[in-house]
Amino acid sequence: MKRYLSISALIILVVYLLLPSLLLAQKDVVSFESNGLKVIFKKVPTNQVVSANLYLKGGAQLLSDSTQGIELLLLNSSKRETRNFPKEVLSAELDRMGSQIGAEVSSDYSTLTLRCITDYFDRSWELFSDVILNPALSEKEVNLVRQQMINAAKNEKENPDPYIQQISERLFYADHPYYNRIRGTEESLARISPEELKTFHKDNFVNTRLLLVVVGNLDENQLKEEIEKTFSQLPAGDFRFNQPPYAPRVQKPELRMVEKKLPTNYIMGFYHVPNLSQPEYASMKIALSILDDRLFEELRTKRNLTYAVSSGMSGRLSNFGYLYITTVDPDSAMRVMLREVDKLKSNPVSQKELLDAVDVFLTNYYLGLETNRAQADFLARGEISGIGWQGSFKFVDETKRLTPKDIESAAKTYIRDIHFGVLGDTTKIDQTLFTSK
Amino acid sequence: MRYKKMLLCFSFSLFLLFSLLYAQSETGSSGKGGIFTTKLDNGLEVIVIENHTVPLVTISIAVKNGAYTEPPEYNGLSHLYEHMFFKGNKAIPNQEEYMERQRELGMVWNGGTSTEYVNYYFTLSKDSLKPGMIFMKDAIETPLFNQAELEKEREVVLGEYDRNEATPSFHLNQAIGKKLWYKYFSRKNVIGDREVIKTATREKMMTIQKRYYIPSNSALIVSGDIEHQQIFKLAKELFSSWEKGPDPFKEYPIPVHPPLNKSEAEIVNQPVKTVTLQIIWQGPSLSKDIKSTYAADVFSYILSQDNSSFQKNLVETGLALFCNLSYYTQEHTGPIQITAQTTPDKLLQLNKAIMQEVSKFDQNDYFSDDLLQYAKNKLAVDDIYTRETGSDFALNLGFWWCSAGIDYYLNYVDNLKKVTRADIKKYVDTYIKDKPSVTGVMLSSENQSKINLKPEDLL
Numbered sequence: 001m002k003r004y005l006s007i008s009a010l011i012i013l014v015v016y017l018l019l020p021s022l023l024l025a026q027k028d029v030v031s032f033e034s035n036g037l038k039v040i041f042k043k044v045p046t047n048q049v050v051s052a053n054l055y056l057k058g059g060a061q062l063l064s065d066s067t068q069g070i071e072l073l074l075l076n077s078s079k080r081e082t083r084n085f086p087k088e089v090l091s092a093e094l095d096r097m098g099s100q101i102g103a104e105v106s107s108d109y110s111t112l113t114l115r116c117i118t119d120y121f122d123r124s125w126e127l128f129s130d131v132i133l134n135p136a137l138s139e140k141e142v143n144l145v146r147q148q149m150i151n152a153a154k155n156e157k158e159n160p161d162p163y164i165q166q167i168s169e170r171l172f173y174a175d176h177p178y179y180n181r182i183r184g185t186e187e188s189l190a191r192i193s194p195e196e197l198k199t200f201h202k203d204n205f206v207n208t209r210l211l212l213v214v215v216g217n218l219d220e221n222q223l224k225e226e227i228e229k230t231f232s233q234l235p236a237g238d239f240r241f242n243q244p245p246y247a248p249r250v251q252k253p254e255l256r257m258v259e260k261k262l263p264t265n266y267i268m269g270f271y272h273v274p275n276l277s278q279p280e281y282a283s284m285k286i287a288l289s290i291l292d293d294r295l296f297e298e299l300r301t302k303r304n305l306t307y308a309v310s311s312g313m314s315g316r317l318s319n320f321g322y323l324y325i326t327t328v329d330p331d332s333a334m335r336v337m338l339r340e341v342d343k344l345k346s347n348p349v350s351q352k353e354l355l356d357a358v359d360v361f362l363t364n365y366y367l368g369l370e371t372n373r374a375q376a377d378f379l380a381r382g383e384i385s386g387i388g389w390q391g392s393f394k395f396v397d398e399t400k401r402l403t404p405k406d407i408e409s410a411a412k413t414y415i416r417d418i419h420f421g422v423l424g425d426t427t428k429i430d431q432t433l434f435t436s437k
Numbered sequence: 438m439r440y441k442k443m444l445l446c447f448s449f450s451l452f453l454l455f456s457l458l459y460a461q462s463e464t465g466s467s468g469k470g471g472i473f474t475t476k477l478d479n480g481l482e483v484i485v486i487e488n489h490t491v492p493l494v495t496i497s498i499a500v501k502n503g504a505y506t507e508p509p510e511y512n513g514l515s516h517l518y519e520h521m522f523f524k525g526n527k528a529i530p531n532q533e534e535y536m537e538r539q540r541e542l543g544m545v546w547n548g549g550t551s552t553e554y555v556n557y558y559f560t561l562s563k564d565s566l567k568p569g570m571i572f573m574k575d576a577i578e579t580p581l582f583n584q585a586e587l588e589k590e591r592e593v594v595l596g597e598y599d600r601n602e603a604t605p606s607f608h609l610n611q612a613i614g615k616k617l618w619y620k621y622f623s624r625k626n627v628i629g630d631r632e633v634i635k636t637a638t639r640e641k642m643m644t645i646q647k648r649y650y651i652p653s654n655s656a657l658i659v660s661g662d663i664e665h666q667q668i669f670k671l672a673k674e675l676f677s678s679w680e681k682g683p684d685p686f687k688e689y690p691i692p693v694h695p696p697l698n699k700s701e702a703e704i705v706n707q708p709v710k711t712v713t714l715q716i717i718w719q720g721p722s723l724s725k726d727i728k729s730t731y732a733a734d735v736f737s738y739i740l741s742q743d744n745s746s747f748q749k750n751l752v753e754t755g756l757a758l759f760c761n762l763s764y765y766t767q768e769h770t771g772p773i774q775i776t777a778q779t780t781p782d783k784l785l786q787l788n789k790a791i792m793q794e795v796s797k798f799d800q801n802d803y804f805s806d807d808l809l810q811y812a813k814n815k816l817a818v819d820d821i822y823t824r825e826t827g828s829d830f831a832l833n834l835g836f837w838w839c840s841a842g843i844d845y846y847l848n849y850v851d852n853l854k855k856v857t858r859a860d861i862k863k864y865v866d867t868y869i870k871d872k873p874s875v876t877g878v879m880l881s882s883e884n885q886s887k888i889n890l891k892p893e894d895l896l
Contacts, residue, residue: 091743095811098818151758154710264599301532304589307596359543366491371825
């Protein structure tokens with residue numbers, strides 16, 4: 001492998017030279033306020049696509065037992081018909097233009113999305129505005145959406161991957177607001193009435209709770225006018241977004257096993273890690289990327305103990321890191337996995353391994369910004385996390401300053417008190433292995 | 438290859454979407470739409486897509502291999518071969534070093550196997566283009582198939598098989614597939630046969646290599662922040678030495694799937710709460726009826742619109758939680774598939790309602806002119822959306838290159854625009870209406886008992 005070292009050094013240099021271009025990307029971004037609404041706009045002249053995302057801040061921490069799933073039910077129902085555009089008209093117009101209005105939820109916010117091409121932006125925005133301002137929320141449409149969501153809730157346990165994630169997540173966030181189900185439960189969804197949705201809309205669609213991010217080749221001044229026209233019709237409100245509790249209250253290793261007859265075992269462990277706004281985010285991100293590679297090599301390549309093994313972290317405000325594997329030999333696999341975790345915590349990585357990991361991170365970073373939609377989410381995540389959209393770019397820059405000591409320290413601090421879920425043949429499990437870290 | 442991005446079987450919608458990527462480009466190396474092509478003397482097609490959005494390059498190779506080339510004794514080995522691609526070659530002899538080199542180059546990498554397509558790709562900084570191309574050349578031309586590595590990788594692939602079997606829909610798809618492709622099931626069964634995978638030998642890997650991994654059966658597709666002249670030059674410099682071979686499909690032709698003799702039904706019990714219903718027909722082959730493949734895609738888009746009779750009568754009425762029709766474009770008999778989800782009490786009513794819709798598919802008033810036009814518009818706009826994602830260009834163009842050829846792909850949107858009502862009627866009458874199909878239902882054994890469901894109830 002020596003023959004590659006000189007090339008490798010060259011690549012590292014190139015990566016460093018590339019970094020300023022990441023920061024240059026900020027130059028195309030502007031932000032402003034409109035009647036209490038924070039707006040971020042990025043002009044992208046290289047394609048004809050426009051992405052406009054409206055984020056409703058709050059997420060799981062603002063839900064209760066009985067309102068679980070209310071935001072997604074509201075958004076999914078709103079986009080089907082409005083008071084000014086009956087269902088058939090709205091649907092036909094969107095189909096005619098190829099424009100798409102979608103709804104999504106996450107632990108920290110819900111999103112109403114618009115994707116269209118620039119030629120159709122004006123008309124698409126008109127429809128999107130009416131979905132925001134005047135959803136019809138008729139009983140028929142709400143019930144149709146409700147049934148689809150209840151069905152999705154029923155299906156959650158059918159496929160082992162979403163099921164193991166649910167088992168581990170429920171265990172880890174048992175004492176945390178994230179315990180609330182953002183997609184709702186069969187029970188909560190069955191109870192929410194169209195009237196409740198209307199009240200929820202009236203009370204919560206206030207500009208201070210919303211964030212609008214638009215990415216596309218649009219004229220800034222015209223866009224401002226359109227935004228003003230729409231959001232002047234909503235009250236500013238006085239919503240203050242509070243970050244969810246930093247970490248789950250319980251900090252000790254735990255195990256939850258669910259017996260299910262499956263051809264292999266699914267194992268997933270959760271533990272607390274910093275979020276985007278916190279100082280060790282970059283070091284943890286790279287540390288887990290290094291661990292991911294090592295697990296692949298040790299468990300799959302060298303020992304063929306698995307097809308699927310990984311390590312990584314989510315993007316939540318109260319954030320989790322994870323270990324994941326499917327295997328027919330859980331004890332052997334876990335021993336190797338935990339040994340690799342210990343190695344990362346107790347031995348500094350080499351400078352070369354660190355720089356290689358940063359290279360791979362940068363490739364993934366760019367891949368994650370290829371679409372306008374992805375760029376909108378990238379800017380929104382920074383804004384909602386409290387560091388501002390500009391802060392989103394900062395951690396990328398931080399990765400080049402990381403040292404092996406930073407990686408070791410982050411791993412030591414955070415990869416502990418792992419909450420493991422196991423789905424499969426639980427008789428095969430040595431429980432002490434799972435509760436030792 | 439890696440779990441996170443494994444592309445074992447592509448969905449219709451994905452490919453329909455990606456099919457639009459190049460649709461407004463012209464053929465040849467004119468570069469319209471940012472696509473340039475050339476062919477090396479050894480037959481290797483080189484396709485370059487210029488996309489300067491981010492400073493990355495994706496280097497991929499598509500090979501005409503996959504389940505369709507597999508007789509029963511080879512079933513699953515195109516996929517195992519794809520895994521072995523990453524296990525070492527003459528330049529980098531084992532997977533540990535192979536992975537180290539990938540990290541040095543900052544690569545994001547993966548591979549995928551489908552029925553008519555195997556692909557490999559590396560995405561990395563544009564400044565690592567040449568080492569990335571060398572890396573691909575070594576991997577594709579000189580794999581080692583070390584016996585010890587092969588034995589280990591068989592276990593990994595079986596681990597992937599286990600994961601497939603842990604998913605309820607896998608069992609429904611297998612049960613339907615065995616009936617639909619009754620004579621040559623192995624030619625559609627991408628994951629393959631456990632026993633064949635378990636006993637795979639180095640010799641079989643070498644047979645696959647010799648037969649299919651030749652330049653005239655492959656395409657080098659490079660996309661990203663690059664210039665096409667630079668890629669053409671590099672490709673010539675690095676890949677010209679790749680040794681030619683005879684056309685594998687002359688000596689080992691793909692057998693034609695015989696038509697179904699009668700409609701059949703299959704009930705699959707899995708621990709699920711809802712009911713999944715699938716009705717599948719044998720659809721057009723690119724090799725025999727290209728025109729119907731365009732009609733198929735337009736018709737699928739018509740039925741996906743909320744204002745279509747199909748959606749109004751099946752979903753809006755509450756009979757189905759969702760219901761769609763799709764066609765999977767293939768050179769050798771693509772399936773046409775209706776998929777719906779419902780509750781046990783509504784299953785038989787839904788099945789009847791779907792068949793009523795099918796009986797009207799070829800009527801002149803089944804869809805309006807607006808719906809036909811909107812379907813074409815949506816397909817054209819989807820083209821623009823898809824162009825956003827530069828890194829996926831190479832992979833999806835590879836799919837089309839393998840099954841349909843580059844010209845089909847490049848003229849796709851123009852040909853969709855030409856689709857008429859008569860074309861759709863012909864497609865429906867030739868492949869769907871009154872034609873034998875396979876109906877599959879997946880539900881729990883408790884629910885089956887509750888509604889006393891028998892296969893004949895579905896016919």
